Amino acid sequence: xxxxxxxxxxxxxxxxxxxxxxxxxxxxxxxxxxxxxxxxxxxxxxxxxxxxxxxxxxxxxxxxxxxxxxxxxxxxxxxxxxxxxxxxxxxxxxxxxxxxxxxxxxxxxxxxxxxxxxxxxxxxxxxxxxxxxxxxxxxxxxxxxxxxxxxxxxxxxxxxxxxxxxxxxxxxxxxxxxxxxxxxxxxxxxxxxxxxxxxxxxxxxxxxxxxxxxxxxxxxxxx
Numbered sequence: 001x002x003x004x005x006x007x008x009x010x011x012x013x014x015x016x017x018x019x020x021x022x023x024x025x026x027x028x029x030x031x032x033x034x035x036x037x038x039x040x041x042x043x044x045x046x047x048x049x050x051x052x053x054x055x056x057x058x059x060x061x062x063x064x065x066x067x068x069x070x071x072x073x074x075x076x077x078x079x080x081x082x083x084x085x086x087x088x089x090x091x092x093x094x095x096x097x098x099x100x101x102x103x104x105x106x107x108x109x110x111x112x113x114x115x116x117x118x119x120x121x122x123x124x125x126x127x128x129x130x131x132x133x134x135x136x137x138x139x140x141x142x143x144x145x146x147x148x149x150x151x152x153x154x155x156x157x158x159x160x161x162x163x164x165x166x167x168x169x170x171x172x173x174x175x176x177x178x179x180x181x182x183x184x185x186x187x188x189x190x191x192x193x194x195x196x197x198x199x200x201x202x203x204x205x206x207x208x209x210x211x212x213x214x215x216x217x218x219x220x221x222x223x
Contacts, residue, residue, distance in 0.1 A: 012052055012080075018168040019178055021161075021213045026112055026143050027055045029210045031062050033141055033219050034108055042066045043107040046133055048097040048126075049114025053081030060088055069106070071095050097126040102133035109133050111142040113215070116186045123189075124197060131201050134222040140203065146216040147188040158182065161213055194218055 017023045034043070044067040047056050056070055068089060072078050073096040082092060093100075097111055098118065109130045115123050130140050148154045158179050165175040182188070189197075191208055194216070198206040204223025208216060 012077075013054055018170055019161075019165055020113070020215060021164050022215070025212075026210075026215065026217065027058050029217055030055065030110055030112065030141050030143070031059060033209060033217075034059075034063060034139070037139055037219075038107065040064065041107075044105065045069070045108045045110065046071070046102065046106040046130075047110045047112075048072075048100065048130065049111050050081055051077050051112075051114075053084040055110065055112055056081065056090065057084060057088075060085075065089075067091075067106075069093065069102075071097065071100060073099075097129055098122050100129040100133060102129075104132070104135050106133050107135060107138045109138070109140045111140075111144075113143050113145070115142065116145040116188050119187060120189070123187075124201070127197060127201050131203065131222060136222055138222045139219055140198075140222070141217070141219045143210075143215055143217045144194070145186055145188045145214045146194065146211075147190045149190050149192075154182075157214060164213070188214065191216055 042064045045059060045063070045065050046069045047059070048071045050056055050070040050072045053070065056068060059065060060068065069091050070081055071093045072081070073094060075094060078092050078094055097115065111130065115126055118126060134140060148157050162175050162179055165178065166172065195206050195208065195218070198218065198220040203220035205221040207219055209219055210217035
């Protein structure tokens with residue numbers, strides 16, 4: 001395993017699609033937000049929690065990127081990303097977003113399924129670092145596991161997610177183990193709390209732009 005993901009890096013991309021509905025759609029949605037916001041403009045992009053480089057590869061194909069910076073605290077993840085992006089114009093840093101020190105260097109900062117492993121204080125620090133890394137007018141875009149607003153919602157969500165995983169070919173044992181990680185190995189907060197955190201950080205415009213099962217996509221603009 002690498003960091004707190006339950007999967008080995010070598011099998012990460014294959015396995016994550018069996019536990020997160022519409023996983024490949026997450027990258028497409030992030031790219032659509034960037035395209036709508038910047039149009040034909042060249043951008044400098046920082047992808048934090050880059051994992052195996054799946055999003056970065058798609059972004060290079062569909063966006064006009066003049067600087068692409070990838071960060072991840074896992075050496076194994078970065079190694080896989082470097083292999084996947086061999087020959088591409090990228091720079092790599094072995095740090096998590098809670099440790100970054102970039103200052104007003106990027107037009108876009110992304111974090112796809114990486115911050116929900118943090119406790120509240122560390123999550124707020126990571127988001128503050130993403131804010132700091134952006135230029136004025138830049139946009140922070142991220143996806144996270146989010147918590148339902150009620151216990152009824154939580155129970156329903158976990159049952160739906162369990163059914164999805166079983167239908168995707170996971171065993172009952174694997175599915176039960178994955179569902180048991182909720183609020184133990186990752187710590188989701190609800191949509192209202194996300195938007196409030198972004199506002200408290202100093203972002204001028206904070207929006208929910210996508211939601212399915214447990215995954216929610218947010219963007220926020222640095223005013």
